[in-house]
Ligand SMILES: Nc1ncnc2c1ncn2[C@@H]1O[C@H](COP(=O)(O)OP(=O)(O)OP(=O)(O)O)[C@@H](O)[C@H]1O
């Protein structure tokens with residue numbers, strides 16, 4: 014191949030690596046000190062871009078000088094830094110000690126709120142930014158033209174790395190940050206006000222994200238999808254580099270930049286997949302990333318969050334459950350079409366949520382990508398029906414098989430990790446699946462998805478299809494519930510509470526967790542298949558992060574320490590969403606606010622509140 | 636006690652459902668060294684952590700230099716001039732010796748000279764040679780010295796010292812004893828938790844004996860040394 018072309022390709026890889034690093038360095042710094050993985054970091058990036066496309070043109074009106082351009086970029090980053098301070102003061106400060114699942118969800122609540130705030134302030138149309146005065150030309154490199162601005166970006170990454178190094182090693186603030194990354198309680202005992210340190214760290218982290226966003230405006234227009242697309246890439250960079258390691262993030266960004274630049278030449282369709290495959294490979298060899306270290310345990314809530322001693326139904330609950338099932342089975346006789354549609358969806362989601370809590374509550378496996386198995390089940394069923402003309406019945410058998418197959422494949426890697434790394438890896442795998450469905454247009458229909466996924470004629474009426482769903486969902490939930498009470502479920506709980514101890518008594522923890530992951534994947538796949546037929550279609554959003562977060566919100570609402578809570582949570586969540594979504598254009602804002610409120614004031618969920626009423630104390634340890 | 640810098644009254648604390656301290660009362664006089672003696676699990680470390688605010692007290696009062704410490708965050712307590720040296724050392728392994736000292740640095744108290752790394756290197760000569768070294772690459776004894784030096788950088792008026800001699804070679808234990816005596820010379824009051832009677836006898840003026848979360852004995856260090864019955868009852872394993 015032409016060497017000039019290769020060089021230019023490599024340079025553009027360096028430019029994107031640079032941008033990626035600037036953003037990732039902020040995330041990794043914040044994680045190092047606060048131990049919170051901040052989903053809203055992507056929102057800070059997006060806000061940086063939006064503020065810059067507003068402020069920079071306004072400054073360039075005064076004088077088209079490069080200095081004003083960069084002053085505008087810095088101003089935007091500063092403004093975003095202040096937003097980071099606000100987030101620390103109002104939210105993060107209250108959740109430093111809660112389990113990481115709750116932290117991730119709360120920061121995702123901020124993502125949702127910012128999405129709607131951006132929509133409200135800047136509108137739905139993408140905004141193109143001005144180009145940087147003085148850097149608008151192209152540079153000739155071995156007969157190839159390369160944009161001067163990209164060339165400039167290549168130097169930004171190393172410059173930021175150098176400045177951060179100076180900050181971390183030559184200033185008291187930096188030394189305190191590095192100390193707090195290892196042992197924040199001890200830093201406090203030496204007289205350092207941690208609250209101030211954390212606030213300052215958030216400022217720095219958000220500033221870097223905002224800077225990353227503001228620097229992008231000559232390359233990409235500001236759009237409302239920037240946040241989630243960047244956050245997954247940034248997660249990947251920080252996980253590969255090692256959470257908390259700035260230098261690691263730099264190396265990882267370089268790797269990924271080159272991988273993308275050349276990957277696009279070789280496998281144009283699956284660049285996203287390549288990145289995640291790299292991440293999975295690194296995590297298998299180095300579970301804490303290239304330069305990361307095992308997480309110090311201090312400061313995290315020590316009590317296991319989840320199902321402790323599952324009680325079987327008492328008379329009251331038994332009656333309620335029977336009544337609920339009975340109601341479900343007579344519902345089609347009198348319910349109108351709309352109620353029936355919602356009820357069908359609730360049953361499907363209850364099955365999916367139950368399978369997630371089978372992992373989270375019972376197994377301590379906090380999956381942030383459960384939607385993958387739901388979506389893959391839907392695609393398996395839907396593609397069989399539409400592309401191969403297979404009838405509904407075998408397709409509904411294929412759905413759980415697909416879910417189980419991919420859960421077994423991904424789970425093989427996932428169950429080797431724990432805590433935040435496990436959550437990140439599940440998220441990454443879900444994004445691979447999402448990317449494939451999104452990019453492999455010929456088969457999956459890409460963004461538009463596939464339509465025409467209809468049930469067999471005998472099940473075509475809403476009423477009959479409702480019965481199909483009800484039977485499958487109730488059977489699926491009953492089966493998993495049975496497993497929770499069986500020795501297998503108890504073993505998963507023991508492994509969750511102390512992997513070491515469970516290993517010591519001769520239980521093969523990994524295999525148990527792997528089988529559990531596969532089972533949950535099968536149930537989610539079945540739910541996905543049922544969902545596809547109820548909608549008549551499917552599209553990549555079924556596998557997206559928001560869907561995974563919806564499932565998590567459901568089990569959180571229901572109470573992850575209860576067995577049946579997820580069912581209640583799914584019903585409550587879906588009904589509320591269904592009522593509120595049509596009422597306002599800004600339902601995401603309210604959803605985000607509700608998730609945050611849930612984490613702050615109601616961390617035991619509805620089911621947990623009921624358990625408390627009954628006087629069983631869920632956190633009591635025997 | 637009239638000249639007490641630290642007064643602990645009926646202090647109660649515990650972890651989760653477990654009660655550990657059942658009303659500990661003790662005092663530390665200005666400029667003295669007092670030893671808090673007791674067997675493994677007696678509650679020595681818990682007492683020091685509760686005084687420092689690292690463990691929320693569940694009852695009782697702690698006064699330091701005329702201020703009530705109850706409910707204050709550890710960093711506020713440290714800023715009032717109470718230093719803390721934890722038993723697990725907890726140095727910042729990623730940082731160099733010099734940087735570890737920097738984390739501990741605070742302004743000197745009124746009318747007092749400030750501790751500087753150079754002054755500390757006089758007391759702990761080993762540290763001087765490795766000031767640029769990452770703390771992870773230090774021996775246990777060196778790390779123990781570094782934790783004490785790091786706390787002194789905060790120019791404390793009194794120091795809580797948790798088992799300074801634990802797990803150290805005899806030579807190092809001797810250096811540790813010298814360091815404690817040097818702190819006393821500088822006018823710093825020291826409350827140290829200790830199981831090693833020889834070490835305590837070498838440095839302490841007075842002793843308290845704690846067993847199952849209550850103080851069982853208090854008196855001059857010599858008196859404790861002489862009193863075989865008390866030692867049998869509360870100290871020997
Ligand atoms: N983090 C903790 N969680 C629960 N219980 C604890 C914890 N730390 C200490 N304990 C318990 O509190 C009691 C007192 O412990 P403490 O550490 O104060 O003893 P100690 O006198 O310092 O012993 P040692 O000489 O072994 O350091 C012990 O029974 C111990 O098991």
Ligand SMILES: [Mg+2]
Nearest residue numbers: 679680722798
């Ligand atoms: Mg102790």
